[in-house]
Amino acid sequence: MLRLQNLIYHPPATPQPILKNINLELPAQKLGLIVGASGSGKTTILEILAGLAEPTKGQIYWRTKQLSDIELQQLAGLVFQFPERHFCGGTVLEELRLGHPELDIKRVKDALSEVGLDQISLNVSPHDLSGGQQRRLALAVQLIRQPNVLMLDEPTAGLDWSMRIQLARLLAKLKQHWTLLVVTHDPGELIEIADRCWTINQGELKPIEPVALNK
Secondary structure (H helix, E strand, O other), X not given: OEEEEEEEEOOOOOOOOOEEEEXXXXXXXXXXXXXXXXXXXXXXXXXXXXXXXXXXXXXXEEOXXXXXXXXXXXXXXXXXXXXXXXXOOOOHHHHHHOOOOOOOHHHHHHHHHHOOOOOOOOOOOHHHOOHHHHHHHHHHHHHOOOOOEEEEEOOOOOOOHHHHHHHHHHHHXXXXXXEEEEEEOOXXXXXXXXXXXXXXXXXXXXXXOHHHHHO
C-alpha cells in the first residue's frame, strides 16, 4: 500500500502551492491513474515520490512505514514522458546495465521478457527500436531495479492507437506483479485497466470512479 497523507508542495518561488493537501491510497498490485491537464501538478507528485523534489509538508508511507527522503529514492521507478529521449546506452544491454554493471545476462533477459522484448538483440541500439519497443525498453530499465512502485508520466504520448492499445495490455499484465501509478492528460485506453482513479486540478486531487472518466 502506497499512501500520501496531507502532502503539500509550495516552492518559495511560487505564489500558490503546486500541490494542496494531497491524500492518496494505492493498494499493492493495483494500477492508479491520475488525470489532469498540463500544469495541474500531476508530474510533481511523481517527482516527489521518486525523490526528485522534497514536499513542503506531509508524509509518504509504503505499507506502514513512513519514508525518509533517502528511502523515497529506493521506492519507485519513474518512466518519464518520451523516455526514448533519455536513452544513453549504445546498445540495449548497455542501457539496461547503466548504473548496474554487475547485472548478469539472466536478469537482463528476464526484464526484457517481462515487457515482451525477449526476441530483440541485446546488441541493437535503443534508437533503432520502434516507438512501442522503446517504451517497453524504458519500462524494463526501471523494472530491473525492482522498485516497489512503477510510475509512468504520460506513457501513451506520441503513440498511435495500436501501440496505445498494446501498451495498455502490457500494463494490465505488469500490475499482476507490480504496483503502478500513471499520470496522464488523456486517459483513453488506460481507463479500462485502472483500479483507482483521481483527477487533479490546480494542485487539488479528488478521487473519481473510472467509469466517470468516460462521460
